[in-house]
Amino acid sequence: MLVSEFLDTLSGYDIAGAYWVNLKLTAFAAVLALVLGTALAMMRISPVTSLRWAGTTYVNVVRNMPLTIIMASMILVLWPQLGLTLADDFATNFFRLAVIALAVYHASFVCESIRSGVNTVPVGQAEAARAIGLAFLPAARLVILPQAFRGAIAPLGNTLIALIKNSTVAAAASVPEISVLMREMVENDANFVVPIFLTIAVGFVIIVVPVGVLTTYLSRRLAVSR
Amino acid sequence: MKSTRVALAAFAAVGALTLAACSTAEPGAEETDADAGEEMTDDGEDAGDEGGDSGDMETLRIGIKFDQPGLGFQDGGDYTGFDVDVALYVTEQLGYSADQIEFVEAPSAQRETMLQNGQVDMIFATYSITDERDEAVDFAGPYFVAGQDLLIRSEDAGTITGPEALDDLNLCSVSGSTSAQRVKDEYAAGANLIEQPGYSECIQFLTGGQVDAVTTDDIILAGLAAAEGSGSLQVVGAPFSEENYGVGLPEGSDLCEDINTAIQAMIDDGAWEAAVTANTDGTGYTPNADLNPPEMRGCAS
Numbered sequence: 102m103l104v105s106e107f108l109d110t111l112s113g114y115d116i117a118g119a120y121w122v123n124l125k126l127t128a129f130a131a132v133l134a135l136v137l138g139t140a141l142a143m144m145r146i147s148p149v150t151s152l153r154w155a156g157t158t159y160v161n162v163v164r165n166m167p168l169t170i171i172m173a174s175m176i177l178v179l180w181p182q183l184g185l186t187l188a189d190d191f192a193t194n195f196f197r198l199a200v201i202a203l204a205v206y207h208a209s210f211v212c213e214s215i216r217s218g219v220n221t222v223p224v225g226q227a228e229a230a231r232a233i234g235l236a237f238l239p240a241a242r243l244v245i246l247p248q249a250f251r252g253a254i255a256p257l258g259n260t261l262i263a264l265i266k267n268s269t270v271a272a273a274a275s276v277p278e279i280s281v282l283m284r285e286m287v288e289n290d291a292n293f294v295v296p297i298f299l300t301i302a303v304g305f306v307i308i309v310v311p312v313g314v315l316t317t318y319l320s321r322r323l324a325v326s327r
Numbered sequence: 328m329k330s331t332r333v334a335l336a337a338f339a340a341v342g343a344l345t346l347a348a349c350s351t352a353e354p355g356a357e358e359t360d361a362d363a364g365e366e367m368t369d370d371g372e373d374a375g376d377e378g379g380d381s382g383d384m385e386t387l388r389i390g391i392k393f394d395q396p397g398l399g400f401q402d403g404g405d406y407t408g409f410d411v412d413v414a415l416y417v418t419e420q421l422g423y424s425a426d427q428i429e430f431v432e433a434p435s436a437q438r439e440t441m442l443q444n445g446q447v448d449m450i451f452a453t454y455s456i457t458d459e460r461d462e463a464v465d466f467a468g469p470y471f472v473a474g475q476d477l478l479i480r481s482e483d484a485g486t487i488t489g490p491e492a493l494d495d496l497n498l499c500s501v502s503g504s505t506s507a508q509r510v511k512d513e514y515a516a517g518a519n520l521i522e523q524p525g526y527s528e529c530i531q532f533l534t535g536g537q538v539d540a541v542t543t544d545d546i547i548l549a550g551l552a553a554a555e556g557s558g559s560l561q562v563v564g565a566p567f568s569e570e571n572y573g574v575g576l577p578e579g580s581d582l583c584e585d586i587n588t589a590i591q592a593m594i595d596d597g598a599w600e601a602a603v604t605a606n607t608d609g610t611g612y613t614p615n616a617d618l619n620p621p622e623m624r625g626c627a628s
Contacts, residue, residue, distance in 0.1 A: 177528065181537045191497065191519035272502055275522045284436060284503025291439040292463035 110290050111300065119282040120304055126200060126268040126278065131261060133204035138211025139246075145212065146219055146245075148237055156212070164209040168270050172202045176274045192277075199271035203264060210260045218253025219245060223327070251323045258316025262309050279304070387423050389414050390433025390441055390450035390575070394525065397550015397606045398453055406430045409546065410451040410572075412602040413470050413593065417574070420589035421582070435504070439463045442577045449582070450575030453547060455505070456624070466573035467586035467626065470599075472618035473544035474566025475506050478552060480533065481561050487540055489565040493518040496539040499529035506543040509568060526551055533560065544570050546603075549612035562612050569618065583626035594620040 144156030163171075175198040179185040187197040222245055230240035250257075269280040279301060286297045391410050392399035399410040411430070418428055433441055433452045441447045442464045453473070456466045479487045486492065490510070494517030500507035502522035510520055521538060523529050529541040530551055541548065545566050552560040574586050593599045599620055 176523075177531070181532060181535050191521060195521065272522075273524055275502065275520075277502075277522070281502045281522065285508055287436045288503055288505055289457075289459060289508075291460045294436075294440055294463075 107293050107296050110286075110293060114282060114286060116279070116282065116300075116304070119277065119279040120308070122276065122278040123265070123268045123271075124308070126196070126203060126271055126276065127261075127265050129200045130203035130207060130268070131264055133200065134207040134211050134260075134264070135257075137204060137208035139215060141208060141212035142215035142219065142249075143241055143246075145216055146241070160209040160212055163206060164213070166206075168202070168206050168267055169273060171206050172199065172270050172273045175199070175202045191275075195275045196271075199274040199276045202274065203268060203271070207260060207264050207267070210263070211257065214253045214256035214260055215246075215249055217256055218249035218251070221252035221325070222248045248325050251325050254316055254320040254323060258312065258320070261316070262312055265309055265312065266305060386427050386429045387418055387449070388429050388431050388447045389418070390431050390438065390447035390452055392434075392452045393432040394527075395453065395547055395550060396554030398547060399451070400550075400554075401430075401432075407606075408550065409471070409602050409606040410453065412606070413590070413599075414449075414451040416593045416598055416602075417470075417586055417589040420592060421585055438575055442575055445577065448577075449580075449586075452575070453544065453570075454573055454575045455570040456573040460575075463578070465576040465578050465580050465583060465626075467576060467583040467623075468573035468590060469571035469621045469624065470574065470590045470593075471546065471572040471603075472615060472621045473546045473570045473572060474615055474618075475509060475542060475568040475570070476545035476548055476566045477563040478533065478541040478548040478560055479539065479563060481559050483539065484561060484563075487563060489563060490514045490542075490567055493540065495519075497521065497537065499523060499532050499538040499541045500543060501526060501529070504543065505570075506568075510542055530555065530560075545612070546607070546614065549607040549610050552610040552612070553607050556609070558609060561610060564612070566615050571621065571624070587623040587626065591623060 141156045141159060144152040145160070147153060147156075175185075176195065180194070180198060185198070186194055187201075188194040226244055226248065227240065230244040235243065269278060271278055272280045272284075283297060283301050287294055290297065391406065391408070391414065393401040393406075395408065395410075398408040400406065400408045414430075415425060415428065419425070431441075431447050433447060433450050435452075438450050438452060438454060439460065442450060451470075454460075454466075455473075456469060460466070477487060477490065477493075487496070490513075493514055497519045498510060499521050500510060500523075502524060507520065507522050510518070521532070523532075526541070526543070526547070529538070532538040533541050534555070540563075541551070545562055545564070548562045552562060574590075576582060576586075590599075593602075603614055603619075
């Protein structure tokens with residue numbers, strides 16, 4: 102009786118649509134963070150001192166800053182005070198600002214994951230690459246990074262899982278994702294507060310568990326056998 | 328090697344201290360919780376049997392907003408606002424003196440839970456009476472009828488006259504709130520909506536020029552405008568919804584009738600109107616005269 106009433110309530114909301122927004126945020130932010138994080142990791146292992154210093158500083162500053170602060174500074178400082186507008190449309194603008202905040206934050210974790218992957222590559226590989234005359238960039242591209250990525254799949258998967266869940270922080274940037282929908286549901290249907298929370302939590306479990314299973318499988322499958 | 332050992336010992340010591348802190352703190356917390364539960368049941372019985380005798384020193388926990396100037400606002404150790412004024416008047420009529428009242432913050436999303444768990448005895452926190460909420464908790468009142476309205480910069484008065492005039496303009500509201508939902512469903516076709524976690528961000532955008540209007544219930548807007556102080560913001564005064572602010576009570580509470588009587592007394596002796604005026608001072612705001620002062624809707628069962 103009460104259950105069917107609750108399901109009726111649920112059907113009044115576009116829950117799948119709201120999760121879809123989270124997945125889109127995650128997808129765009131993950132690609133950007135991977136690119137930026139890889140570049141940072143290259144900087145941190147490069148032979149140029151100033152690049153190493155810049156990479157280390159970025160990681161230490163951004164990794165130790167709460168994501169909410171980064172998100173809020175996008176929407177409260179960069180957009181209104183510095184006039185950073187990424188689209189004429191309000192909603193698209195906020196979506197892009199949120200993606201950038203997520204990417205900037207998670208890039209530092211991606212960088213550290215890749216660096217942990219680099220540490221799985223024996224020093225002899227780098228020395229051999231040097232010995233056959235490869236400069237830093239070709240050596241990284243052809244020898245180090247392919248092995249490093251295969252060793253970094255598990256930590257990268259953890260970062261992706263964190264990113265999926267952190268995408269709810271985009272609510273602070275006015276992106277209508279699942280946590281905003283949850284607030285609406287609690288506001289309108291206060292008699293079902295606990296079931297609403299559980300439903301949203303279960304939704305995240307359904308999204309995150311396959312990602313965990315897949316990355317564990319891939320990290321075993323693709324591990325470099327030495 | 329030696330330094331590792333020292334570090335380990337230090338770490339262990341810190342860990343032990345932290346754990347010790349936990350173990351001493353927890354029973355205390357449980358005790359106060361249990362006490363709160365007992366007090367709750369005591370309150371109910373007393374109020375029923377003796378109509379709230381003021382002789383004993385038990386406290387009444389009242390849930391209010393802490394962050395809405397003009398309605399429920401924590402100002403240092405003091406609490407100000409219309410909700411607070413009504414709460415103090417009503418509880419005085421019920422036989423509680425001001426020092427028996429403990430104000431507790433009741434954020435919107437937690438109001439039902441706080442009543443159901445007995446964390447508060449009643450809630451005066453811009454709590455609109457709706458059918459869904461009525462299933463979870465009881466309501467006395469209403470003590471005010473608000474309506475969704477727009478807050479604009481004073482220089483825009485005359486151009487922005489209501490929600491229909493919002494085409495191509497930027498609008499701010501609090502994410503998840505009923506007002507944001509109504510705007511999205513009915514008026515957002517032409518307007519750009521930005522949803523923020525709180526009204527202070529919206530006010531910042533409004534004064535900074537990023538948005539042209541902030542929307543929520545008129546009396547909340549009036550309180551925000553009064554807090555802003557300079558007279559640069561004003562409420563449009565064309566409400567387009569009806570929100571009946573009720574007093575939230577735990578389900579099955581027997582205080583409802585007494586509270587309704589007290590609210591009626593407050594309206595009759597002029598204290599109600601004085602409280603509205605005092606809390607929206609300097610904004611030129613007047614509540615919707617067709618619906619205010621409100622009629623008590625009577626208590627269920």
